[in-house]
Amino acid sequence: MFVSYKWLQEYVDLTGITAKELADRITKSGIEVESVEVLNKGAQGVVVGHVIEREQHPNADKLSKCLVDIGEGEPVQIICGAPNVAKGQKVAVAKVGAVLPGNLKIKRAKLRGEESNGMICSLQELGIESKLVPKQYADGIFVFPSDAPVGVDALELLNLDDEVLELGLTPNRADCLSMIGVAYEVAAILGRSVKLPAIELHENSESVQDYISVRVDAPEDNPLYAGRIVKNVKIGPSPLWMQTRLMAAGIRPHNNVVDITNYILLEYGQPLHAFDYDRLGSNEIVVRRAKASETIVTLDDVERTITENHLVITNGSVPVALAGVMGGANSEVQDDTTTVFIESAYFTSPVIRQAVKDHGLRSESSTRFEKGIDPARTKEALDRAAALMAEYAGGEVVGGVVEVNTWQPKDVVVTITLDRINRVLGTSIKKEEVAGILTNLQFTFTEDHGTFTITVPSRRRDIAIEEDIIEEVARLYGYDHLPATLPVGEVNPGKLTPYQAKRRHVRRYLEDVGLFQAITYSLTNEAKAAMFALETAEPIRLALPMSEERSVLRQSLVPHLLEAASYNRARQVENVALYEIGSVYLATNEHELPNEKERLAGVLTGVWHAHLWQGEKKAIDFYVVKGILDGLFHMLGLENRMEYKQAKREHLHLGRTAEILLDDKTIGFIGQLHPVVQKEYDLKETYVFELALTDLLHAEVEDIRYSPIPRFPSITRDIALVVDEHIIAGDLQKAIIAAGGELLKDVSIFDVYKGDRLPEGKKSIAFSLRYYDPERTLTDEEVTNVHEQVIKAVEQQFGATLRG
Incomplete structure (x- = not known):
């Protein structure tokens, strides 16, 4: 969500707090502000100029020589390459010495032999993305309304002296997908009041019922549908202030009617759609599930096949819009439109989400319907749009609203005690502080001996249980003010088994x-x-x-x-x-x-x-x-x-x-x-x-025990035993170790022989035996006695003989 700092000031008093300070306060309250963008990108020295004369450059086919009044005495000559520059226009002029985005400094120059004292600018050259520039100015310079004063700061007129906060909203905070929603949030953070827009709606004596009727055949998908008729509109550009606010929010201006619906989308978070009443093809609106294999050509000129899983707006027979996602080309507002039917509805999230998924059509409108809008604002947004069309499109609002309303609002009431809030947060907040936070949030509540009974407004769909209230108290009390404590209890550090x-x-x-x-x-x-x-x-x-x-x-x-x-x-x-x-x-x-x-x-x-x-x-x-x-x-x-x-x-x-x-x-x-x-x-x-x-x-292993290095010499004896070929050397080694007792410390095989010098079926296995006692020096007699026991054991068990 892109939030214009200057626009936000219309709803909340931001005196004494800069955009960056506000971004920091919002972030600390739980909604991350990903960036704060200064729209002018360092540009300065750009004013509104009046093209007094325009003639062809004598030495270049694609250049124009213009005489421009910039409000500083004598007009200046500027060479311009834009194809749409013309006499009488009010244009943005970068004077000599001006700086444009990218640190481009404007100097006097000669272009094909003609002096140029400045530069007539396009919106792109002033730092506005090409995709946001109105189509009529996409390939040329921007032309101000004829009443723009000459010599005034063009950046200010284009709202480029503004700063835009980009909010990184989590799915639960759909209430901040509108300027009014952000205003409520900022007012709660700053402890200030919210000023809602005044709606001055003047209706004529006619009845909307004479123009159109509405029927909803899928009330579970569309509990609330409302519409108004505005006639005698004149399609043209919307006011410059509206265009610049839309561009700052990432939306391209089209015409006054479409721009007003987008403006209300940003202001109230309520998607609207404007139909050309004369192109609807009937005087009724029927909201229903689509039929199998039904088709609709949407505003992007793509024919789409729809199914029973999709909700459509029809003229009683054919679809004229894919509900909540995109309108149909057959009822699009065009330059010759004179009567407009404005739709304002509450569509449930699942049916919109299904259509978005099936058609890959995610829009600003569908995003809000998917996350959930506030039905309490649906008709208010409709009235505001009709009033703006009367003011800026010269329209006449037909009396009354045509609607189908099966929506039954249910108050969400949460009861929580002060003790629970403090116990969860580890704080000692007083009940007066909690009451102040709830008041700043504009939550209706009663308090009785530390128990708060809170009625949650419909705009805050994310609050339903005690923990939600605790979170609201914590973030507005200030996460920085929550005490830092260490866990109490036995510490069992993790380790490998x-x-x-x-x-x-x-x-x-x-x-x-x-x-x-x-x-x-x-x-x-x-x-x-x-x-x-x-x-x-x-x-x-x-x-x-x-x-x-x-x-x-x-x-x-x-x-x-x-x-x-x-x-x-x-x-x-x-x-x-x-x-x-x-x-x-x-x-x-x-x-x-x-x-x-x-x-x-x-x-x-x-x-x-x-x-x-x-x-x-x-x-x-x-x-x-x-x-x-x-x-x-x-x-x-x-x-x-x-x-x-x-x-x-x-x-x-x-x-x-x-x-x-x-x-x-x-x-x-x-x-x-x-x-x-x-x-x-x-x-x-x-x-x-x-x-x-x-x-x-x-396998269990005994603990390693230290054995001192022997201080006394060992005695080594080698023996070669002749045995049958089938005798396993390992069995001989086991028998030797068993017979050697405590004095025999090491037995190893160092030779195996089979050959002509041995009888057939025999083999010779040579062992090296090491004897020692860690406490004393062994005598030859002691070693000989043990060694003879070893030889006797292998003779008896394996029939072994000593090899001569």
Whole structure:
């Protein structure tokens, strides 16, 4: 909403407050003023001039040589390029030394050999947007009315000495979509009174009933419809003051009748429409819902097909306007119009909103109907428009109003106590202050021992409950005056849960070692849904899948990660290391939601690291991926509780796959893709893993305890054990640790041998054992005794022999 500061002064006394100060006060009261625009844009030195003579420039076809009286003694010669300049016109002249918008300074000049002492200006050159300039002056200079005094300030006559406040209204404040509505708001803020426009309406002795009748067939959409007839009008330009106010508000002037309807729209917030009575085609108005496939040509010369969802104004047979949105071309006011029918109505918001949406026709009128107007002003605005047409279009107002009124006003009454207001706002406002605020708002109320019973005026449709009254009191009391308090109570700062913190550490670890996070679809197809799954269940199918490829909820993260790796390889990204933390979905039964379990999965292929200068290149293999997981388990404090067991899993390489156990419970797997699967995804040697992240992160871990660095030397003994080929090295390692007792601190494998020097079906596994006691130096005898127990244990349990 654009609000003219000078226009606003007609309704509220703004003495002692500038436009910028007013903007600040309005903003602090709850309605944001987005900008304050000075209309002259820095222009000065522009006066009204009288073109005494005009002749063709001797050396230019498109220039005119004008002799112009600017009210300063002798007339001056000005060269003008406007096609519409003519003798006898009153025009805007920028004198020598004047400044135009854009800091353009006017100097004496010679144009094609002829001296020019100033510039005859168009409205565009004075800073008015082209879309707001009246059409007759769009391509030339502006011509003032003939009674404009020569030499006076042209900027003042054009209202360019004004300032315009742009209000950023929220949807609930539709009451401020009018000058009177803004006046009520400003008066409440400043504690001043509102002066409403005086309506001096003079009717003739005729009756409007003899001219036209009105019938409303859709009262639920149109509870109030009123109209007046103004005859003997003379179509012409509206008064200059009205044109300039319309332009300041962003509306282009047309003619006196149309401009008056737009003026009332801005003044009262009541949309009006003027019909050419003689072009209506009948002497009746019927308001109804449109018929299926009915058409209307609107004022923008577009034929529109309307439906039963739209409300139309008709002449009893054909539509003459799309109600509340735009008039029809068949009843448009034109230059030869002599009798006008003025429509003022209250249309309900939903039907207007539907028409706007269907036709993409949002206008100043439809905006106000959509947000809701004040029906109490509908007939008052009609009377004001008729009076202005009589005054500025020479019309004669026919006696009476034709109307259909089914609107039943219902008073909105809100009761609230002073205690509640203060309790919500945290204030100690006195009842006299609250009463003063309500009086400034011009709300009718009674007060009884601190209880206020308030009758809300119809213009304030946004107020219906106690909280609305509290808001009104708060914003007019002043948000700056509300006390600032800190919340009272226990402070519980937000933080991550232990599970969330561990999950974040897992992400950081994997990214630190070189993996990239991927996020893939939770939806897949039935063939891939259970591939690589740690747990399987009946597939969960979507009721309305977007495609068969995205029709089932996944039970493993690996298939989509393989798709991502394949996608990258197809684009020459050979080295891929991806991980994902996401959910899989396991069905319980038909009528319950699935179990959602969090998993961690990864896929790695290509080269892990390369130092080309040194000729070193390390391809990703099983032990690279196992090392990454070992580091993860170590970070989580679970390294001593994890175990890898050789396993067979579908889609994985038979000899390069292991299950991962936590406390003897399987929680995941690691392995190389089966060559057939690798070929299917067009991948080279590729390794994958998947872990039940929930089990991993919920595992209880003992607190870290400090172990002092040993002050005494350790003793290392190596043994090579010959065992059957099927014996698992990990089982041997467990037996050694169990037999070594407290003195055996570390056991590691450093060699595995199979060959001609061993019997068939045998292999040699070499272990390095480290013994020490943190409290003393061990003797060879003590170490030998324990070491012999270790050898005896593996001989008994696995039939192992020492390799000679």
